Amino acid sequence: MRAMRRPDAAGPRRAAGAAWRRMPAWAPLLLGATLGLVCGTWHAALAEREFAADGYVQVTAADGDAIGVAQAYGRMATGGAVLSAAAEGAGVAAGRLADRVRAATSPDAPVIEITGTGPNGAAAARAANAVAGALVDLAGPGTRLTQVLPAAPPATPTAPVPPLSIALGVCAGAVVGGAASLVRRGETARAVPGSDAPLCTAVDLDDL
Structure with a gap:
């Protein structure tokens, strides 16, 4: 009984390698940039939105050093x-509220x-106003805090x-594509007979 001949798996690999080397030098860069464009658009369309709202509290101090x-x-x-005092008004636990607010002077x-x-937008404004209100309520003797501008729900995400x-x-896709182009150039150079020859030869100074 004649033994069955196993298919040669190297053939498709050689064909794929030859097609890769025949590809124009700019093709990997274009493919990488196109893939990056698709991924960037996908992220912009599907990533979770985050909104930010700003409120302002004014400080008045009896000793004059209000700043x-x-x-x-x-x-x-x-x-x-x-x-802790603002958590109920913000509608979230104090631990989560810590990640949702920041203050600047x-x-x-x-x-x-x-x-x-x-x-x-509503959740962002609620968090800012709850913290501002709690801060106003904690004002000490000789100090008056006033929420001069409450946070308003923003219409667009940040x-x-x-x-x-x-x-x-x-940009990321172009970088990856550029790296792939350099790899392809090196593989193409190694595949060309005689490409391993030195680019220049030594010159004896006595022959000059």
């Missing part, structure tokens, strides 16, 4: 006492900017930013 007092209260705004004005973030996502995707 210094505002900076101190700015550090307190994201502390445990304020977050100015060296020139006694104002605290409180930024809330969330999956929608992330993802579609142009940025697409640009980053295209």
Whole structure:
């Protein structure tokens, strides 16, 4: 009985390698950039949205150093006492609220900017206003805090930013495609007979 001949698996690999080497030099770069464009667009369309809302609290101090007092209260705004008091109004646990708010102060004005973030505009504004209200309630003697500008629900998300996502995707794809093009060039050079020959030969100075 004649033995069955096993298919030669090297044939398809050689054909694929030859097709890869015949590919134009710019093709991997174009393919990488196109793939990056698709991935960047996909991320911009499907990534979870994040909204941010800003509110402002003004500080008045009896001793006149309102800016210094505002900076101190700015550090307190994201502390445990304020977050625990604001959790119910924000509708989230204090631990999660800590990831959704941040506070910033100015060296020139006694104002605290409180930024809330969330999956929608209403949640972002609710987080910022809850923290601002809790901070106002914790004002100490000789200090008055006033929420001069409550946070309003934003209409558009802050992330993802579609142009940025697409640009980053295209750039990343182009880098990968460029690397693949360099690899292809090296493989093509090794496949050409005589390509391992040195590019230049030594010259004896006595022959000059």
